[in-house]
Amino acid sequence: MSRAVPASAPGGTAKPLKIVARVHAMPPEHNAGAEHMLVSMLRPLVERGHDVQVWLSRYGKAHEVYDYRGIQVVPLESRLDFPLAVKRAHALIAHLETVPSAAAMARGYGAPLVVVCHNTHRATFRDAAAGGTALAVYNSQWMEREAELFFAEYPKSVRPEQSLIVRPPVFAEDYATKPGKAITLVNCNPEKGGKVLKALAERMPDQQFLAVRGAYGEQILPDLPNVEVVEHVDGQNMRERVYGRTKVLLMPSSYESWGRAGAEALASGIPVVAHPTPGLTESLGEAGVFVDREDLDGYEAVLRKLLAPAEYRLASKRAKARSAELNPAAELADWCTAIEGLAR
Known part of the structure; x- marks a missing residue:
């Protein structure tokens, strides 16, 4: 595995964190840009020593927990306890269709919610602005500008507490x-x-x-x-x-x-x-x-x-x-x- 971010990078924490992501599908069964962007973002967290899990929200071919590039992937078919994982998580990450349900879960258990935005559709910004988003990640400067236009048009929307641009990482x-x-x-x-x-x-x-x-x-x-x-x-x-x-x-x-x-x-x-x-x-x-x-x-x-x-x-x-x-x-x-x- 290529090392994206050293474990000893400045600003890192010596405390291993439990990071949970909720997404609809993952490689190797589902290979699309959004999923591989997420994989590329989770890999350096694994390299820093954090426990990273991805919990799937749709049924697929896999029935047992599997490892993908150091990331533990939990299929919906495994019937394991997702709410318990959120309860124990230091942060909950969601994207695309999983954001509304993940946001409700994050509010229920007090987990910081991270929303990864993959497109500039109004629904993407609306979901991220539903309340309680600790960090919104935009994949380009263009998307950040579009987000700002959305919040200007809907001033009563709840802005994410923080935002960050991470262009889809390609090693x-x-x-x-x-x-x-x-x-x-x-x-x-x-x-x-x-x-x-x-x-x-x-x-x-x-x-x-x-x-x-x-x-x-x-x-x-x-x-x-x-x-x-x-x-x-x-x-x-x-x-x-x-x-x-x-x-x-x-x-x-x-x-x-x-x-x-x-x-x-x-x-x-x-x-x-x-x-x-x-x-x-x-x-x-x-x-x-x-x-x-x-x-x-x-x-x-x-x-x-x-x-x-x-x-x-x-x-x-x-x-x-x-x-x-x-x-x-x-x-x-x-x-x-x-x-x-x-x-x-």
């Missing part, structure tokens, strides 16, 4: 590899660009494409000779099964609050061609190649240009430079210190 050494030859889309639902991938594969029959099945949504998986469908991939295996086979990553998403897959690809110097959502323009920075998702001619022209060796070397250099800029160590240190400061 470059977990993903860096030698790029492959394919043009790849991760999660082929329509909102992520499944139709764009299909259209480009039809336009470029001389080029190999990878269509990686996503964790959610209808999947558009073209039945074409130059498209290989890659089944749902555990985040631990993305380097070998996806990025080691990818030359260019597509992200023609209609919405991305950040875009973790793009940051993962940058670690290998893989150029990312993306729709200019506010999140993607912030995450990819100058390394991103931005084309409107409706402009198929533009996507094809950019891809053919990137396949030229000289252009690819320049784009790859920019990608690696941006990956270095996104080193998560400092933000994760701040995150750990904030969690330790909440301890009851």
Whole structure:
């Protein structure tokens, strides 16, 4: 395991804490950006010596407690006592659909509530502002600005006591590899660009494409000779099964609050061609190649240009430079210190 934040980091606590997270699903069964962001945030807490548990709120395939990268995952099927875990916890973390119920539980047992926000939808901020949130975590500067607009519009909302920006942490050494030859889309639902991938594969029959099945949504998986469908991939295996086979990553998403897959690809110097959502323009920075998702001619022209060796070397250099800029160590240190400061 790569060490994200040293156990002896300044501001750390010598007292091991019991940290409980309530989420709907987790790897290896469910692999989406929100879950892998959470895993990347929990790993440094484990490395600091804290007891970290994730309790699932939906039924899945697992029936017994299992370990995922040092994190203890408790399936709903295990029928263990979640309220008792909250009662004993020093902090309770929730995201997405679990926030309202976790907030009620936190209030009942007096546990500090941490809400990790993954999107800028009004419901996300409304849930975080329901009262009792000790710490809200935003995944970008853009999201923080949107939160401020929400609180300005609804001044009677209860602001979280504290807020922090933690960009979805990507440990470059977990993903860096030698790029492959394919043009790849991760999660082929329509909102992520499944139709764009299909259209480009039809336009470029001389080029190999990878269509990686996503964790959610209808999947558009073209039945074409130059498209290989890659089944749902555990985040631990993305380097070998996806990025080691990818030359260019597509992200023609209609919405991305950040875009973790793009940051993962940058670690290998893989150029990312993306729709200019506010999140993607912030995450990819100058390394991103931005084309409107409706402009198929533009996507094809950019891809053919990137396949030229000289252009690819320049784009790859920019990608690696941006990956270095996104080193998560400092933000994760701040995150750990904030969690330790909440301890009851």
